[in-house]
Amino acid sequence: MAEPLYPLLHLSRHRLGTDGVGVTTLVAGAGCPLRCRWCINARLLREAPAEFISAEELLNRVKIDDLYYRATGGGITFGGGEALLHAEFIRRFRELCPRDWRIAVETSLAVSPEALSAALGAVDEYIVDCKDLNPLRYTSYTGGDAALMENNLRRLLSSVNPDQVLVRVPVIPEYNTPKDQVENADLLQKMGVKRLDLFSYIIPKNSLQISAEHV
Numbered sequence: 001m002a003e004p005l006y007p008l009l010h011l012s013r014h015r016l017g018t019d020g021v022g023v024t025t026l027v028a029g030a031g032c033p034l035r036c037r038w039c040i041n042a043r044l045l046r047e048a049p050a051e052f053i054s055a056e057e058l059l060n061r062v063k064i065d066d067l068y069y070r071a072t073g074g075g076i077t078f079g080g081g082e083a084l085l086h087a088e089f090i091r092r093f094r095e096l097c098p099r100d101w102r103i104a105v106e107t108s109l110a111v112s113p114e115a116l117s118a119a120l121g122a123v124d125e126y127i128v129d130c131k132d133l134n135p136l137r138y139t140s141y142t143g144g145d146a147a148l149m150e151n152n153l154r155r156l157l158s159s160v161n162p163d164q165v166l167v168r169v170p171v172i173p174e175y176n177t178p179k180d181q182v183e184n185a186d187l188l189q190k191m192g193v194k195r196l197d198l199f200s201y202i203i204p205k206n207s208l209q210i211s212a213e214h215v
């Protein structure tokens, strides 16, 4: 089987408390099946990746921060874009990197069940952006299918320790309300989600760039 390659957009080192436990390096990759209205990475996702790299090449670039990862319980966070589009690459990287590095993925779970299965066992933490559980609001905001996300989330919760799953639940201006957010959080807890991150998108005027305000 051919060596999987990763469509690298950029590396961001020395991140703390933003995308996983400890000090992390965010490895952003191209490609996403969704088209969210307020995508913070829309410009990046439209661009071609800077390069395609092998798992070995990536390891050579990120191992400079080995001591930071080990001292803080951190490691590598795959994001983008949709990390689970590159599940085979992540499996390969997991085989090569030190066992005590923490591997996290940022995912919408809008991927095939096969892609999710390929990631199981290789990932320590799943940071899931569920957008909204209401099918109409979900499709209106993302262009995707809420049932795919929800089915994958149920499979994930039954396949790993729920402590490994953090679900981000946003208030999305023009698409849902704080009341919807509370109802989404309630539904997620009933599904077995233990770790929730409730926050609001902040949309600056005349900009597609968003930030997050946590509650």
Ligand code: SF4
Pocket: 032, 033, 034, 035, 036, 038, 039, 040, 041, 042, 080, 081, 082, 108
């Ligand atoms: S899932 Fe994330 S990367 Fe993909 S379109 Fe939505 S906000 Fe952008």
